[in-house]
Amino acid sequence: MIKASNVTKSFGDFTALKDMNCEIPEGCIYGLVGSNGAGKSTFLRMVTGIYKPDKGDVLIDEQPVWENEAAKKNFVLVPDELYFLPLATMDKMAKLYNAFYPDFSFKRYKSLVEKFGLDPKKKISGFSKGMKRQAAIICALSCQTKYLFFDETFDGLDPVMRNLVKNIIFDDICERQATAVITSHSLRELEDTCDQLTLLHKGGIIFESDVQNLKTSLFKIQVAFNREYDEKLFIDSGIEILSFKKVGAVSNVIVRGDKETVVGTLRAFDPILLDVLPLSLEEVFVFEMGALGYSFDDVFEQEVNEDEDKSKNDKK
Secondary structure: OEEEEEEEEEEOOEEEEEEEEEEEOOOOEEEEEOOOOOOHHHHHHHHOOOOOOOEEEEEEOOEEOOOOHHHHOOEEEEOOOOOOOOOOEHHHHHHHHHHHOOOOOHHHHHHHHHHHOOOOOOEHHHOOHHHHHHHHHHHHHHOOOOEEEEEOOOOOOOHHHHHHHHHHHHHHHHHHOOEEEEEEOOHHHHOOOOOEEEEEEOOEEEEEEEHHHHHHHEEEEEEEOOOOOOOHHHHHOOOEEEEEEEEOOEEEEEEEOOHHHHHHHHHOOOOOEEEEEOOOHHHHHHHHHHHOOOOHHHHHHHHHHHHHHHHHHHHO
8 A cells, every 4th residue: 555644745845745645455545646746746756766855654554665675676667758768779778677667577578669659679769759758658668566566657659559558457456456546637548547536736735535436426307397497496405516507408417326216206297308427537527626616627627728738739
């Protein structure tokens, strides 16, 4: 288990993390999302012992990671800003990783190289941005560590390669019961990958939940009645509504509660239309954060759009 207790880290006048607390259980894929400057990369560097906390403790399997060589052999980090030895090939980098990680598997390494279709004898400096990230992911997964950390994992990867990376990480976690922590500025990237998601903003966690619970506790209902009605009908029936929008006779309602109970209650009013629709993870976050008094647009969406625009310009 990974445990951060009251962790604070500042750089001059800027506080990257402030009194952050979280527990990451074993055998899961833990997603950490947030806008640029939210503290995601700082958190990973604290967990992996690159930064020392100004205050608080970071433990992996109840052991501190700062200047703990034994603990560091149990995890590997793929950072946002990749680094390779000058003029190195993938094969040379694999030998370097093998020197540090006792469970490094050349069999696994060769299998991944073939799966990604990269030339292991070609100098990495000649790789594209996406190919460099693939090379880093291959080396990391070949270490077969108990914990894996990926910072902006899918940056620079095309859609096909993103799906391949997601599937490989998922299979690796399932087969070895390892634990992966993935940061991203995009909820859409992590929606179908993670077991648990945490939203980080201004150095602190403002929302944390199991993905499955998030998806099942909130849902959208499209309903219409052959008579006049408003949201009071739902409130008086004991239905907890987070959003109510009505156009003509049809209403779209975001509801929190037991799906079967809510549907049964509404059917008693003899609706002419009643459909239960799924919510995207982004929609769930919007309403959950609204309940906590946060604006999703202010916290997250604006910087995501700016970063996506920057990504498109970089690829051009």
